[in-house]
Structure formats: structure tokens, C-alpha cells
Amino acid sequence: MSTARTRLAGVTGHRLFWPLVVLVVLLAANTVYRPSFLSVELKNGHLYGSLVDIVRLSAPLILVALGMSLVIATGGIDLSVGSVAAVCGAIACLYISEQPDQNSLGAVLTAVAIAFGVALVLGAWNGILVAGIGIQPIIATLILMVAGRGLAQLVTSGQIITINSEPYKTIGVGHLLTLPFAIIIALAVTLVVAVLTRRTALGMIIEAVGGNAEASRLAGVRSRRITFLVYVVSAACAAVAGFMMTANVSSADGNAVGLWVELDAILAVVIGGTSLAGGRFYLSGTIVGALIIQTLTTSVYAMNIDPQTALLFKAVVVIAVCLIQAPAFRARFRRRHAPTAAPATPAEKQKEQVPA
Amino acid sequence: MTTTPLAARGPRAWWRVPQRQVPVLATLALLLVMYGIGVSQYRAFSNIQVVFNIFIDNGFLLVVAVGMTFVILTGGIDLSVGSVVAMTAMVSASLLGDGVHPAVVLLIALLIGPALGFAMGCVIHFFDIQPFIVTLAGMFFARGMCTWISSTSIPITDGFWTSAAQERIRIGENFVTVSVLVALVVVAVAAYTLAYTRLGRNVYAIGGNQQSALLMGLPVGRTKIAVYTISGLCSAIGGILLSFYTLSGAPLIAIGMELDTIAAVVIGGTLLTGGSGYVFGTVLGVLVLGVIQTLITFDGSLSSWWTKIVIGGLLFAFILLQRLVGIRKK
Amino acid sequence: MSQRHPVLTMTAISKIFPGVRALDGVDLRLFPGEVHALMGENGAGKSTLIKVLTGVYSTDAGTITLDGQQVSFAGPMQATAAGVSTVYQEVNLLPNLSVAENIFIGREPRRLGAVNWREMRRRAKELLARIDLHIDVTELLGSYSLAVQQMVAIARAVDVNARVLILDEPTSSLDADEVAQLMRIMRQLRDDGIAIVFVTHFLDQVYGIADRITVLRNGRLVGEYPTAELPQIALVEKMIGKELDALERLDSETDRDRAAVTQGEPLVAADGLGRSGSVAPFSLTIHAGEVVGLAGLLGSGRTEVARLFFGADRADQGRLAVDGAPAAIRNPVAAIDRGVAFCSENRRTEGLVGELSVRENIILAMQAARGWLRPVPRRKQDELVERYIKALSIRPANPDMPVRNLSGGNQQKVLLARWLITEPRLLILDEPTRGIDIGAKTEIQRLVAQLSDGGMAVLFISAELEEVLRLSHKVVVMRDRRLVAQLDNDDTLDADRVMQAIASGAAQEGLEKV
Amino acid sequence: ACGNSDTGSESGGNGDGQIVLGFSQVGAESGWRTANTNSIKESADKAGIKLQFDDAQQKQENQIKAIRNFIQQKVDVIAFSPVVESGWDTVLKEAKDAKIPVILTDRAVDSADKSLYKTFIGSDFVKEGRLSGEWLVEQKKDATGPVNIVELQGTTGSAPANDRKKGFAEAIAANPNLKIVASQSGDFTRAGGKQVMEQFLKANPKIDVLFAHNDDMGLGALEAITAAGKVPGKDITIITIDAVKDGMQALADGKFNFIAECSPLLGDQLMDLVKKVKAGEEVPARVETQETTFTQEQAKAALPTRKY
Numbered sequence A: 001m002s003t004a005r006t007r008l009a010g011v012t013g014h015r016l017f018w019p020l021v022v023l024v025v026l027l028a029a030n031t032v033y034r035p036s037f038l039s040v041e042l043k044n045g046h047l048y049g050s051l052v053d054i055v056r057l058s059a060p061l062i063l064v065a066l067g068m069s070l071v072i073a074t075g076g077i078d079l080s081v082g083s084v085a086a087v088c089g090a091i092a093c094l095y096i097s098e099q100p101d102q103n104s105l106g107a108v109l110t111a112v113a114i115a116f117g118v119a120l121v122l123g124a125w126n127g128i129l130v131a132g133i134g135i136q137p138i139i140a141t142l143i144l145m146v147a148g149r150g151l152a153q154l155v156t157s158g159q160i161i162t163i164n165s166e167p168y169k170t171i172g173v174g175h176l177l178t179l180p181f182a183i184i185i186a187l188a189v190t191l192v193v194a195v196l197t198r199r200t201a202l203g204m205i206i207e208a209v210g211g212n213a214e215a216s217r218l219a220g221v222r223s224r225r226i227t228f229l230v231y232v233v234s235a236a237c238a239a240v241a242g243f244m245m246t247a248n249v250s251s252a253d254g255n256a257v258g259l260w261v262e263l264d265a266i267l268a269v270v271i272g273g274t275s276l277a278g279g280r281f282y283l284s285g286t287i288v289g290a291l292i293i294q295t296l297t298t299s300v301y302a303m304n305i306d307p308q309t310a311l312l313f314k315a316v317v318v319i320a321v322c323l324i325q326a327p328a329f330r331a332r333f334r335r336r337h338a339p340t341a342a343p344a345t346p347a348e349k350q351k352e353q354v355p356a
Numbered sequence B: 001m002t003t004t005p006l007a008a009r010g011p012r013a014w015w016r017v018p019q020r021q022v023p024v025l026a027t028l029a030l031l032l033v034m035y036g037i038g039v040s041q042y043r044a045f046s047n048i049q050v051v052f053n054i055f056i057d058n059g060f061l062l063v064v065a066v067g068m069t070f071v072i073l074t075g076g077i078d079l080s081v082g083s084v085v086a087m088t089a090m091v092s093a094s095l096l097g098d099g100v101h102p103a104v105v106l107l108i109a110l111l112i113g114p115a116l117g118f119a120m121g122c123v124i125h126f127f128d129i130q131p132f133i134v135t136l137a138g139m140f141f142a143r144g145m146c147t148w149i150s151s152t153s154i155p156i157t158d159g160f161w162t163s164a165a166q167e168r169i170r171i172g173e174n175f176v177t178v179s180v181l182v183a184l185v186v187v188a189v190a191a192y193t194l195a196y197t198r199l200g201r202n203v204y205a206i207g208g209n210q211q212s213a214l215l216m217g218l219p220v221g222r223t224k225i226a227v228y229t230i231s232g233l234c235s236a237i238g239g240i241l242l243s244f245y246t247l248s249g250a251p252l253i254a255i256g257m258e259l260d261t262i263a264a265v266v267i268g269g270t271l272l273t274g275g276s277g278y279v280f281g282t283v284l285g286v287l288v289l290g291v292i293q294t295l296i297t298f299d300g301s302l303s304s305w306w307t308k309i310v311i312g313g314l315l316f317a318f319i320l321l322q323r324l325v326g327i328r329k330k
Numbered sequence C: 001m002s003q004r005h006p007v008l009t010m011t012a013i014s015k016i017f018p019g020v021r022a023l024d025g026v027d028l029r030l031f032p033g034e035v036h037a038l039m040g041e042n043g044a045g046k047s048t049l050i051k052v053l054t055g056v057y058s059t060d061a062g063t064i065t066l067d068g069q070q071v072s073f074a075g076p077m078q079a080t081a082a083g084v085s086t087v088y089q090e091v092n093l094l095p096n097l098s099v100a101e102n103i104f105i106g107r108e109p110r111r112l113g114a115v116n117w118r119e120m121r122r123r124a125k126e127l128l129a130r131i132d133l134h135i136d137v138t139e140l141l142g143s144y145s146l147a148v149q150q151m152v153a154i155a156r157a158v159d160v161n162a163r164v165l166i167l168d169e170p171t172s173s174l175d176a177d178e179v180a181q182l183m184r185i186m187r188q189l190r191d192d193g194i195a196i197v198f199v200t201h202f203l204d205q206v207y208g209i210a211d212r213i214t215v216l217r218n219g220r221l222v223g224e225y226p227t228a229e230l231p232q233i234a235l236v237e238k239m240i241g242k243e244l245d246a247l248e249r250l251d252s253e254t255d256r257d258r259a260a261v262t263q264g265e266p267l268v269a270a271d272g273l274g275r276s277g278s279v280a281p282f283s284l285t286i287h288a289g290e291v292v293g294l295a296g297l298l299g300s301g302r303t304e305v306a307r308l309f310f311g312a313d314r315a316d317q318g319r320l321a322v323d324g325a326p327a328a329i330r331n332p333v334a335a336i337d338r339g340v341a342f343c344s345e346n347r348r349t350e351g352l353v354g355e356l357s358v359r360e361n362i363i364l365a366m367q368a369a370r371g372w373l374r375p376v377p378r379r380k381q382d383e384l385v386e387r388y389i390k391a392l393s394i395r396p397a398n399p400d401m402p403v404r405n406l407s408g409g410n411q412q413k414v415l416l417a418r419w420l421i422t423e424p425r426l427l428i429l430d431e432p433t434r435g436i437d438i439g440a441k442t443e444i445q446r447l448v449a450q451l452s453d454g455g456m457a458v459l460f461i462s463a464e465l466e467e468v469l470r471l472s473h474k475v476v477v478m479r480d481r482r483l484v485a486q487l488d489n490d491d492t493l494d495a496d497r498v499m500q501a502i503a504s505g506a507a508q509e510g511l512e513k514v
Numbered sequence D: 001a002c003g004n005s006d007t008g009s010e011s012g013g014n015g016d017g018q019i020v021l022g023f024s025q026v027g028a029e030s031g032w033r034t035a036n037t038n039s040i041k042e043s044a045d046k047a048g049i050k051l052q053f054d055d056a057q058q059k060q061e062n063q064i065k066a067i068r069n070f071i072q073q074k075v076d077v078i079a080f081s082p083v084v085e086s087g088w089d090t091v092l093k094e095a096k097d098a099k100i101p102v103i104l105t106d107r108a109v110d111s112a113d114k115s116l117y118k119t120f121i122g123s124d125f126v127k128e129g130r131l132s133g134e135w136l137v138e139q140k141k142d143a144t145g146p147v148n149i150v151e152l153q154g155t156t157g158s159a160p161a162n163d164r165k166k167g168f169a170e171a172i173a174a175n176p177n178l179k180i181v182a183s184q185s186g187d188f189t190r191a192g193g194k195q196v197m198e199q200f201l202k203a204n205p206k207i208d209v210l211f212a213h214n215d216d217m218g219l220g221a222l223e224a225i226t227a228a229g230k231v232p233g234k235d236i237t238i239i240t241i242d243a244v245k246d247g248m249q250a251l252a253d254g255k256f257n258f259i260a261e262c263s264p265l266l267g268d269q270l271m272d273l274v275k276k277v278k279a280g281e282e283v284p285a286r287v288e289t290q291e292t293t294f295t296q297e298q299a300k301a302a303l304p305t306r307k308y
């Protein structure tokens, strides 16, 4: 019995336990509201259902949040991801829209490559400001957040560029083996990031830099290079997310693509258990966090919550998520279970006391 | 045995500014340079009223940024400010619309913000949850309250409000509004609080190292809750000023204001990690944003996207110079 | 005497951290007007006991009474208010505030409710002058060396009107003179009727001042003894829980042949190396297999010299040569590439990454040198980490514990282990024995001797002159941030001569140009 | 540095008699808005009016600031598209005191004091909603059973969303069979429209009509409808507002069923008004932009000549 209890404690003590509970509760609430919520059917050889929507729609957020996790792990923050996504989506769509044959795979690949290259440049720009010049991350990336929106609109001339390109569309709404392609991309990128950070020493080094930059420098870590790198990675992730967002609706809207995604991404990272102060980061937590956020948004639509109160609903859930996750909060309700130390036996103590 | 006393550093010349204030002074100098550029480029820029307008138009931002300065000095962050500003304006407008006496409205409006701030502070402290997430929930909540109260903007016609809004306090040829005076009073009170009260010093202490502050026997919890309450109060005052400014409550007003506020505070030289910064710096930060905006309006030839790019560019130039001046001094 | 009542008693205190029983039924009694030494090995539970007392940690069992009243402080604030003033083990001050404020924050002198800055500065200056510290109190605390910070922390604690003063390893980074100052003040306070808890690993300090001693081992109480009735050897035996001869054998081993090893080309040679505002240009050579000790008073610039060798600070004058070839060491990476390692004195801010585990902290430098693409294989990690956990007796011997949760002394050992596994050619040790118990200290000394015999060059900085003398082939004396003397450690060299060199450094100016 | 206010006083660039128009635009939040901006810029060029353009980035505060600065610059006429209806009295009074006439474009303000501005030019959002609703009532007048409508609202709290919702609701009240079964905000964006529509389709087995507050949300919803295996324009009747090019194309292709136009091209009309106001001529208190509605056939005819 006691082993069962310790095993239970092990499960409930796991970092992902409470976020997952929240996710399940949200899904359950939806199912109660509409029993068919969980049903997934096969339509035209594609999986079809609200659950699939949630995962597909959270793919861009997952991508952005992955990059954001790394940035936050170094103690930084990247506000520019939304703008970077918009710029890259816009460039890709602009290039494709100018091709005689928008369905040519080559053209789409070129478009994506060009936009991706731009993303790397933008990431490098952030990286130089933060790591090279030493500007506070929030303000350094704020610059690109503001200017990047302008760039995106400059690219689209303030219009919505509509394209009609099947290969590009695939990125957002295509399917592979009945699964939405976006999910596969998100999985692949997750895998790459996970392998890159956890199979090499990169993850630990990032955590060291975030935990104590000066100590890491004195241990021979090239802190600046690492800091630079995470901003580039973050921008690259944002670019892929930007492709997905624009491919989803086959159009690039410089103003709307990725608007406020930085807040959602940071929220996902934080829900996932990574501290904004830097240090340890948890990719799996980030993904669960992103899923929670998307489920929340979808719930508002699926449960037809009045848009005027939707934000109140969001606020309640977010606060519930953080409360339930906070050990200090749970501790307050578990006082009576406080472990009591077994009293030491007198023999063990062998006090040798001398009167003062 | 002789003990060599550690050689005291040479006496400081009276004109030498303390190291800590160099960044703020550098910022001030750069701000003046920027203003000078405006004057040399656009004729009407040199009107004193332009300067006053920057204060008139940014009075509420200034007040909110002052509150944010407290929070950031402790190493926290408050994302709820923009929404609380909007909520305060909405509540005032809707209560006034219902015919409630302005004094009562003022009181209620000034209580809601701090109450929410207090609640957030308590959650942050007692449950040890990251401020970012708590105040983000607060942001959703306050904005949700706005749309819940009304999805359309509510005009204010109350006599007290309109006279507060339209009263012009003449200074020679030019004028300022009541809001400017309120903002300056808030700045003065905040600067005094930070420099000369225990609460203020504890704010710096927590920002320096919360663990150490705790071990030094400082009231960490109380101070943390206090700063979020103060930020809430400043947001409430900012909300009132905004309702003076626009004579209405609109559910979508002040969206994204938290970023402007944070930007102003950080440009003013306050470290986002806490423990270092001045209210005066925040004033400069707000002015920098105001001057950038004024420069762009005066130019009047930029398209919408170039506006954003130029704002980003000016911000970059400013930060870069500020940083370079700072490095040289280090 | 027996009718005296203890001002403070702690009875049957237990404290459990996840996986560690840090305290197990510990008692402590404090009488007014006594200095009570709390002794024990690294990780014995001394700091935890103190933190339980002042309410930083809650107790899992046991009671605390102050003046006969049962108390349970919710935190240091309450403890301070009740008259328990504490200097915690790591310097826990605020680097972003001025020295004066660090002393007075929380009880600033005020006029009409406003903080009276002028008065505060005046009193701070006065207070520091009493412990012979003459520094600019308006400067940020963070700009001073760790030792200065520690003095400030002490000044802060002794200034309050406390009935109980707790000093957790206050002397770990102080020089003999500062220690003497501190002792003087402690005596004064004791005579005023204050009860003082004193934690240290320096036995002579204990025997110099303590009235009674409480010994802890592995979180358990061993006993409480009047100092006079407990010979040093017995104390050490009680602390480590075994017979002492093993220890003595170690001690003698380190007493070794210190014949100069200056033949051949120096491994590292500094020629006119300096950095304006921090160290005056100096020249110094270090040979393979040589231990160079750096001696000097607090703030004399020893740390700065070490940082120049390591590239932690960039030299702006002079040249550095490694293996006879000029080497531009502009950053730590360049230094590490050339086989230099630097174990810094301030382990909390410049050494460890608190959140990471013991294992990760140990392999960090090695990993950084290999580049992130080539992770140290897990098997090798386990092997290395296990070896050094054992060699340095790091406790608890759990490599996956966050290093933040280790006791101070054990943290120091982790830092040392980090550099030892990189097998450097020049190892710079800045106060490596700070806060380390005697058992481990001899262990480390023996290790240094062994390494140097194996051909490693060591630059050794320690506030303890005996230690420097015991290990070094050559003692370099610093004063006022300049190198004032280089003394060969032959039989004629003793502490007095070194002190003399420090004191009369100005007169020996000539040596600087050696 | 700022003592030369006397030289500033005769500024404004009207030394050469050119009219200076200070225009504060809401932002560039949509293609519609950009077309609006372009129309105004082009017309100003054509009319020989010097345009001081300012983008408020969807913030009322910024617009007020811009108007203040226009007053400082002593422009001849101020025009702006208010972000929200209320809250303009103070700054408009300042303009009035500085004797600068003000023209509102695109959206109205709710000031009680009508003397604060000279005229209003723009479209009527309520009317757009009403026209859409009336068309639907006409279409479904034979419907016997209930007709399920889903609505994609614009940004919650924004004036066009509020007004279009209101106008539409008023119009369909004429037929009790017409029922809005779900209504959510799609933030005026394609992605938003698509995401909301996906859930509408799953939550409501029978959707007969989609009413979207703008073309973009409608276009987004199209994809969701197709993905759900339904035929837009046939299985689901789609009504939108704006008539941007992509929307018109969809209408012409038979994917949409009806669009109420909301024209951004008010530049020429505005410049006329500016000249008249400057010359002190009387102008009507309210000028409506020339707008119409489109059915599929009308769209096919109109498409080749659409400017945006």
C-alpha cells in the first residue's frame, strides 16, 4: 500500500502532472457541453474533429514557444516573434504570388528558403543587440517587434496577399498519413530542438548561462555566443510558424499574422514550468502549455461563450492553472498531511550535556 | 602589528556625478539632442506648447509608468496596467452614465485598481507564482470586465469630468491640463517614496536579491504586495486621467499600453531584473517615446508601415547611443 | 553560575529536506554573555540549525524558547525584531545598494519619517571605522571584494541591540587582522551580556574565544562541552567521528619538500602585466610543478592578479607568455585553452550555477572546453563525478541534487572538482579552503601538493598564511594592489617575515621590479 | 532652442497658398484601411493639397496627440477617422479655438456639440448590417422551418462590429424563423474567421447562413466550410460586408452570396469638402460615400473594374 502511495506521489509530483490535469479538465468540460467534442472521424482520408483542430492550430504556437523556451532559459525574452512570423510569411507569400506558376514546388521551396534566410538575419539582429551590445532583451526585441510589423506591411504594401499555391498550402492545412501536416512539422521541429539541446550539451550550457551568466563565463562557456544563438533559433522557429499561419489561410496579412503570439508563447513556456528568470527549461512542459492555450481558445468557440465575457473566462482558467500548479498553493490544502519526523530515540541522542 | 587601512578613494570632486546616475544623465542628454533635431527640422516644433503637449498627451502614461517602475524595481512585471487603465475609465464612464455622484465615482474608480493589484500581489507572494502569469491573468480579467460592462464606448458628460478635462492652466502663452499637474504630483510623491521611505528602500532591496532581503529581515512579502497595489493605484489614477483625456470609456482603449509602459521604464535606465533605476529615468523614458511620436507626426509624410519602421529605428538609435555612453563610463 | 537561565534554548529540533534529514533531534542552549561555538563537518547541519532558529526554515519537530517563552519565528524579520541578529554563511547583502544602506536598511535613521541619508552615512562610516574598515560608504557594495562585504555584513549584525548574535562562518574570507578585529568586537559584546553563536572551521579561533562548544555530526547532536574541558584533538574526533591519527597522517604528508622547481622555462610568465585601476604592473613567473602563494591583506589585489592570469579581466598593460610564447589571454576561453583553470573565491556569484545539479556543475568547465556538440559521455560523467565526490567527500553524495541545496563547504568542493577534472596545467585557487572543515581542508592541501608533484603549477591564494606557507615554493606579497615582494619559501621564511613584508611593503619597493 | 515661437506662428506651409490637410488615420489594420489611405493620398496629390499624414496604430490616444500636433503646425484643415465614437470633445474644442475646421471620415463621433466639426463623410455601418439582413429576409421569405444563422463578429468592442451586428439583428427580426444560433468574434481576420467557423461547423449540425462582419473573415470561413465537406454558397449562404477584391472574386465565383459594400474610396469626395471648408463654403452635415450592394451576378459584372 505504501508503495502505491509513493508511486502516486511520484506521479502527482511530476512537473507535467498538474498542467495535464488542467488540459484534461478543459477537454472534459467541452465534452460535457457537447459530447461529440472528442469524436474524431475520417473524412476524405483526413482525420477530422475538434481535437485535431486543437492540435493543428496549436502547431504554430508550439513552434514559437519552443524557440521562446530557449530564449527564456538564458534569462532573456523575445517579443519580436510575432513580427518575425509576419515578415517571413509575407515574404514567402509575396514571392509565390509573383511566380507564373504558383503551384511549382521549386518556387515554393525557394520562397520558403528566402524567407527563412531573412528570419535568420532578423534573429541575428536580435542576438547582436542582446549578446553583442548588451541591450536588455525586452527592449532589444521590442525594437524588432515594432519595426518588424512595419516591415511585414511594407512587404505586403499593407494589403493582404492572397496566393493560390497547393504546395505552400500544404504547410498549413495539408495532410500526411491522415495527420495534418502542420502537426508533423511541429513534431519534427520539436524533435530537432529536443535532440539538439538534450542529446548534446547545448541544453545544459543554455541553462548554465541562464542560471548564472558570470559563473558560466568563468567556466569557459562562450555565453555571448550561446545567447546569440538562441535568438537566431527563436527567429527560425517563428519563421516556420509564420509559414504555417499564412499557409493556413493561403494569404499573408502583415498586420494580423502572429499578432500577440509572443504573449501566448511566453504564457505557454511559463505554464510549462520554465522560470522567466532563466535557468532550467522544459520543452515538454512548453508543449503542454501551448496545447492548454489553444484548447482554451477553441473552448470559447466550441462552447459558444459570449465574446464579451470570453476574456473573463480566459482569466479564470489562467489563474486556476497557475494556482493549481503552484506548490505553495497546494501545500496550503495539504497542511494536515505534513510529514512528521519520527522522534529520535533517547539512545540515539546520547546527549552529553554539561551545566553552564 | 600595523594594519594597513584600505586606502580610501580620493575625495570626490563636487561636480563629479555619482556613477549610478550617469546612465540617467546620458539619457537626458540624448533626449535633448533628439529634441534639438526636431526643432531644427520642423519650424513649429520649437513652440513651447509642443513640449507641454507631450506632457498633456502622455500624462496618464507617465503615471502608469511610475507605478510600473515600482514593480520592475522589485524585479517583477505588471502586464495588467493597460487593462486596468481601461477598466477604470469604463467603470467611471458607466457609473457616471448611471448618474452616480462624481465624488463617489472617483472613489470607486480609485479603489478598483489597487484592489486588483493587491489581489495579484497576494497571489504572487503567498503562492509563489511568477508575476508575469498572474498579471497576465489580471490583464485578461480587467479587459474582460471592460467588454463585459459594455461593448461600445460610453461618453462622459458629467460636469466635473468635463471641466477637469477642458480646464486649461495658462502658463504665459501656453497651457497645460489638470492631468499634467496630477502626473507631476504622482512623480514627485513616487520619487520621494523611493528615495526617502523604508518602503522605497525595501523595493530596491528586493530587486537586488530577494533572498538576501529576506535574510536581512526586510518585509519582503509586504513590500511585494505593496508594489502591485501601488501599480494598481497608479493605473487607476492613469485610468481617471485617460477618462479626462478622452471623456469616455471605451472597451478597447489602452490596448498594448503595458508594453509602452515597460518600454518607457526600461528606456529610462531601470533594469528589468530589478534593483536599479529611478523615477526620473522613467519620466525621461516617457518623454523619449513622446518625442519620437511627435517627430513622426510633424513629419507627416510617412506611410503607416514606415511609421512603425521609423519608430523602431529611432528607438534603436536611442538605445544604442545610451548603451554606448554607458559602456564608456563603466 | 548554575542559577543563570539560558536566553535561548532549542530542544529536539528536526528538519527534513526532501531526501535529506538535515537535523535530527538537536538541542542548543545559549546563555547571556557567552560565546558559543557551533562545530561540525561540512553538511553537519550548522547553517540549517541557524536558519531553523531564525525562521528561514520551519521546523518539522522540536521547540525553541527565547527568554522562557516558546517562540516560532515566521522569518528573519520577526527574529530580528525579537533580538536575534544573524550573519548568514554566504554573504547575503544587496550588491545594488550602497555600503551604508546595506548596514542600515530596515532600521534607517529617519527624520520626520524620511530616511536621513546624511546621518546614515555618518554612522556607517563611524561603525566601519570601529572595525578598521575605511571605505567609501556611498559606493555600491557590489564593487567591493567578498572580504569587505563580509565585514560589512558583520558590521550590520553587531550594530543592532540584539540579545543573541549569530555568526555563521564570518571569518572564512577574512585575514588575520580582520579576524582579530572581529574577536575584539565579539569579546566586547559578550561582556555586554550578549549571547553569541559562532560557527567556524578554524579551531584556534574557537579556542581563542569560545566559552562552550556544541558539536553536530550528520544532523545529530554529539554533545555540548565547556571549551576548557575539551582538548582540540577530542573536538576534532567528535566532529569527524573517528580517531584522529588518520588525520594527522594526512597533515604530515603535506609537510613536504619545498625545494624550488624553477629550473627550465617558466610555464607562465607575466611581464609588466597590469590593469589600470585594479592592479599595478607586475612581473611574475610560474613554473610547472611550482606552487606560488599569494599573500596580502584584504583588498590588496590578489584576486585581481588571479583574474588577469585567467583573462576574467582584460589586462591593459604588459605581456603574458605561456611556454615562452606570447599569449593573448583576453577571456577565460583563451585561458582554458592554454590549460589555465580558475577557482574563484565567490562561489555563489562567480562559481556555481545554483539551479544545476552537482554533476552538471562539475562537468561544466570540461564540457565548455569540448564544445556543446561533443557532450561528455554519460558513463564518463558518472565515473568522474563519482571519483571526485569520493575524493573530496562531497556530501550528500548525490550527483543529481541541485547544488544550491548543498552546504557551503560542500559547494566549495564541487567548484574545486569542476576544475580538477579538466586537468589544467596552471590551477589558480582563490581561497579554495574557504568554509571547509578541517578534514576536507587537509584533504585539499594534500591534493594540491600531490598535483604540484605531478607537474601542475598552482597559484594559491588564501587568507590563511600558514596554509600558504605550508604549500608554496614561493610566496608573493601584495599590498595596495601592487606586488611588493617575492620570497622564496626556504626554511627561514615564516609568517612573521611575510607579515613584515606586507607591512613594510613600501620600503621594499625595489623588489617590485624583479 | 525654443525661443523662436514667432517664426513658428506663421508656419503651416501655406505661404504659397497650398492647402495643408492634417489627416489622422486609424492605422493599417486591414487591406480595406490601406485602400482608404491610398485613396486619400492619391486624391490629395491630384487636388494639389499638401497632406500631413499620421498613422495612429489603432489607438485613440495617438489620434488625439496627432490632432494636437496638427494644431501646433497650424494646418488648414484637420480630418480624421475616429477610432472610437466618444471622447473627442476636448481636442476638438482646441481645434475650434485655433480656428481649424475639422472633417470626420469613415466613422462618426458622438459629440453633443455639433459645431465641433464641419461635416462627416463615410459609410453607415448600421446600414450595412441592415442591408445584409434585409437581403437575407428577402431570400428566406419562403422558408418554413427555422433558418440557422451563425455570425462572425469583428473585434469585440469595435464600432463596425457593434453597428453591423445591430443593423443585421434589427433587419432579421422581421422574420422569426431567422435565428442566430452562434456568434463569435473572428477579430476581422481570415485566420480568426476560419478558426471560429471550424468550431461552429462541429458544434452546429445544421448551419444555413453565415453572416461575417467583413470579407476577410468570410474568406477564412470558406476554407473551414470546404474542409468540412460542405459547399459554400450552396449548402451555406454566405453574406459579408466590405467588397474587397478577394471577396468580390469569391462572390463572382459563387462562393459568397451577397456583399454589402463599404467603400474605402472616399478620397476625392474628401478633398472636395476640404476645399469647400477652407473656402468657407457651406457643406452638408453628412456626406455618405457612394456605396451599393452586390449579388453574384452584379459581382461578375463589377469585378473587372474594381480598384481594390
Ligand SMILES: Nc1ncnc2c1ncn2[C@@H]1O[C@H](COP(=O)(O)OP(=O)(O)OP(=O)(O)O)[C@@H](O)[C@H]1O
Residues within 6 Å of the ligand: C017, C018, C020, C021, C022, C040, C041, C042, C043, C044, C045, C046, C047, C048, C049, C089, C395, C396, C404, C405, C406, C407, C408, C409, C410, C435, C437
Ligand atoms: N534547501 C535545502 N534542500 C535540501 N537539502 C538541504 C537544503 N539546505 C541544506 N540541505 C542539506 O542539509 C544538510 C546540512 O546543511 P548545512 O548547510 O546546515 O551544513 P553546515 O553544517 O552548515 O555545513 P558547512 O560547514 O559546509 O556550511 C546538508 O546535507 C545539505 O545538503
Ligand SMILES: Nc1ncnc2c1ncn2[C@@H]1O[C@H](COP(=O)(O)OP(=O)(O)OP(=O)(O)O)[C@@H](O)[C@H]1O
Residues within 6 Å of the ligand: B006, B007, B008, B009, C134, C135, C136, C143, C144, C145, C146, C147, C148, C173, C296, C297, C298, C299, C300, C301, C302, C303, C304, C305, C345, C463
Ligand atoms: N579600499 C578599497 N577601496 C575601493 N575598493 C576596494 C577597496 N578594497 C577592496 N576594494 C574592491 O575589492 C576588490 C579588491 O581586490 P581583490 O579582491 O583583488 O583583493 P584580494 O586581495 O583578493 O582581497 P580579498 O582578500 O578581500 O579577496 C576590488 O574589486 C575593489 O573594487
Ligand SMILES: [Mg+2]
Residues within 6 Å of the ligand: C046, C047, C048, C089, C168, C407, C408, C409
Ligand atoms: Mg554552513
Ligand SMILES: [Mg+2]
Residues within 6 Å of the ligand: C145, C302, C303, C345, C430
Ligand atoms: Mg580575494
